[in-house]
Amino acid sequence: MADALLRIEGLTKRFGGVVASDDIVLDVNAGELHAIIGPNGAGKTTLIGQIAGEIAPNSGRIHFAGRDITALPVHSRSMLGLARSFQITSLFRDFTAQENVALAVQAHAGHSFRFWRDARSEAELREPARAALARVGLQARADTIVGSMSHGEQRQLELAMALTAKPRLLLLDEPMAGLGPEESGRMVDMLRELKREVAILLIEHDMEAVFALADRITVLVYGRVIASGEPAAIRANPDVRQAYLGEQEATHA
Amino acid sequence: MNDLLTVRNIVVAAVAGVLLILPIYAQAIGNLFLLSLFTRIVILAIAAVSLNLIMGFGGMVSFGHAAYLGIGGYVVGILAHEGVSSGFVQWPLAMVLSGLFALVIGALCLRTRGVYFIMITLAFAQMVYYVAVALDRYGGDDGLTIYRRSQFADAIDLSNKTVFYYLCLGVLFAAVYLVWRIVNSRFGMVVQGARSNDRRMRTIGFPTFRYRLACFVIAGVLCGLAGVLLANHTDFISPAMMHWTRSGDLIVMAVLGGMGSVFGPVIGAVALLVLEEALPYLIEFVGGIFTSQDITTAREYWQLILGPMLLLVVLFARGGIDGLLADIRRG
Numbered sequence: 067m068a069d070a071l072l073r074i075e076g077l078t079k080r081f082g083g084v085v086a087s088d089d090i091v092l093d094v095n096a097g098e099l100h101a102i103i104g105p106n107g108a109g110k111t112t113l114i115g116q117i118a119g120e121i122a123p124n125s126g127r128i129h130f131a132g133r134d135i136t137a138l139p140v141h142s143r144s145m146l147g148l149a150r151s152f153q154i155t156s157l158f159r160d161f162t163a164q165e166n167v168a169l170a171v172q173a174h175a176g177h178s179f180r181f182w183r184d185a186r187s188e189a190e191l192r193e194p195a196r197a198a199l200a201r202v203g204l205q206a207r208a209d210t211i212v213g214s215m216s217h218g219e220q221r222q223l224e225l226a227m228a229l230t231a232k233p234r235l236l237l238l239d240e241p242m243a244g245l246g247p248e249e250s251g252r253m254v255d256m257l258r259e260l261k262r263e264v265a266i267l268l269i270e271h272d273m274e275a276v277f278a279l280a281d282r283i284t285v286l287v288y289g290r291v292i293a294s295g296e297p298a299a300i301r302a303n304p305d306v307r308q309a310y311l312g313e314q315e316a317t318h319a
Numbered sequence: 320m321n322d323l324l325t326v327r328n329i330v331v332a333a334v335a336g337v338l339l340i341l342p343i344y345a346q347a348i349g350n351l352f353l354l355s356l357f358t359r360i361v362i363l364a365i366a367a368v369s370l371n372l373i374m375g376f377g378g379m380v381s382f383g384h385a386a387y388l389g390i391g392g393y394v395v396g397i398l399a400h401e402g403v404s405s406g407f408v409q410w411p412l413a414m415v416l417s418g419l420f421a422l423v424i425g426a427l428c429l430r431t432r433g434v435y436f437i438m439i440t441l442a443f444a445q446m447v448y449y450v451a452v453a454l455d456r457y458g459g460d461d462g463l464t465i466y467r468r469s470q471f472a473d474a475i476d477l478s479n480k481t482v483f484y485y486l487c488l489g490v491l492f493a494a495v496y497l498v499w500r501i502v503n504s505r506f507g508m509v510v511q512g513a514r515s516n517d518r519r520m521r522t523i524g525f526p527t528f529r530y531r532l533a534c535f536v537i538a539g540v541l542c543g544l545a546g547v548l549l550a551n552h553t554d555f556i557s558p559a560m561m562h563w564t565r566s567g568d569l570i571v572m573a574v575l576g577g578m579g580s581v582f583g584p585v586i587g588a589v590a591l592l593v594l595e596e597a598l599p600y601l602i603e604f605v606g607g608i609f610t611s612q613d614i615t616t617a618r619e620y621w622q623l624i625l626g627p628m629l630l631l632v633v634l635f636a637r638g639g640i641d642g643l644l645a646d647i648r649r650g
Contacts, residue, residue, distance in 0.1 A: 120518075139526075140522055141524045157519065158516050158519065161515060165508070169509075174524060178505040178506050179533065180506055181500065182504055184503045188505075
């Protein structure tokens with residue numbers, strides 16, 4: 067266990083009387099796609115927020131790449147190789163696609179107290195940005211203002227930005243949210259490609275996608291881990307069926 | 320090549336051209352007021368360009384930018400009063416103090432957002448204003464006359480009005496160029512990214528606070544320099560030069576001219592100040608067509624016309640005058 071890329075021990079977060087994370091224990095190994103599922107309000111986004119460093123836990127520890135990062139600020143965690151994409155698309159809407167990705171490249175290209183050279187013409191920023199756009203199939207849209215791109219394209223762009231950081235762990239918060247079936251299918255293919263290079267912690271409501279992609283699944287209900295294991299085991303787990311999967315099948319019927 | 324010949328670029332070139340030949344024209348028609356007016360316009364344009372760096376590109380709406388005009392001006396005035404007229408001392412000191420002031424208040428203001436940021440920058444500017452009012456030794460509310468403009472050995476004579484005008488214009492063009500370089504640099508990308516989505520900037524690894532603060536300080540230094548020029552231009556300092564309405568004027572210049580571009584505030588400054596001068600005459604002229612009565616008192620109501628004009632720009636031309644011009648397609 068000591069060599070897990072991300073290790074979370076006893077993580078607890080309370081908002082007033084609500085326990086959003088209740089003594090969570092979780093780990094993600096290198097080269098693994100670990101999915102977190104759970105009904106709405108289970109505390110999935112709160113958990114991601116704590117791993118990314120935006121929310122401070124009340125207790126518990128987070129270790130990343132052998133280091134205790136519990137007290138590190140967001141940007142330092144990013145520098146260590148933790149990249150995040152948002153549930154609600156969070157981009158620089160008045161920038162072009164390429165400028166968005168170039169900013170992500172720039173974040174990892176030393177300090178930015180450089181006042182003189184035209185950043186848009188710097189090959190050091192432009193080339194990796196173009197490569198990342200090509201990677202997610204957006205090369206033709208490089209000069210489009212993000213605000214005028216489709217939702218699916220914006221999600222692809224999110225991914226391109228997360229990739230440029232050459233992260234060791236990608237935190238993906240519902241990458242399929244709001245995508246049509248066709249776009250979802252493309253996203254699943256892309257994630258399957260990606261997980262060969264980078265460990266992924268995935269939060270997703272789309273069960274089909276989760277079971278197609280995940281190496282391990284953790285089920286969160288009311289902030290508590292009720293089950294964790296391989297997809298087959300999770301599918302067979304009676305607690306999970308009752309608490310979550312059954313519930314969803316019932317609503318689908 | 321056709322990209323260069325847009326309506327907007329032609330107007331920008333025309334404005335720059337008019338500013339360049341203005342002293343010659345003023346001299347030819349013997350109108351010294353015109354030169355004085357445009358010196359003031361050029362100086363306030365520098366302040367507006369500096370404000371636009373943090374407001375238009377950085378999203379930091381400072382309602383206290385006139386404080387730097389005051390700090391720059393008071394450094395010149397106080398030093399002159401104490402017998403130190405050397406510009407080599409006055410100018411750097413004014414810029415350093417403006418920068419320090421920006422550093423201190425920026426470190427506090429930049430922790431707030433939106434309306435709170437606007438109010439806290441206003442509050443700090445008011446503090447400086449009342450400090451100046453309380454400076455009895457330097458004239459308090461009444462201000463202080465500067466008997467000797469900044470001295471630069473024999474290098475340049477600031478009391479020559481034409482020379483002084485060209486110096487101010489040189490500073491303005493340099494400021495525009497500097498801001499243009501900055502906003503397109505890596506640093507500028509970070510500042511603009513933080514305006515667009517600060518949270519995302521931090522998740523991709525930028526400690527945005529220090530970049531925004533640095534930007535705030537650069538703008539402060541630049542505006543402090545404008546204050547130095549303003550004091551030298553009017554040969555006088557008083558708390559009025561940093562009254563909060565002056566901060567408002569600077570915001571109006573940037574918004575009117577166009578916050579999205581580096582040169583926009585220059586157009587805004589020229590447009591606003593020329594309108595301020597021209598509207599009273601326009602009212603009298605137009606009024607004279609309709610009535611033969613004496614209507615000179617109507618001239619005082621020029622703001623009744625300026626107000627709706629500003630309203631229209633804010634409502635229908637979000638990019639200001641510059642944005643309007645950029646929208647006009649050729650042919």
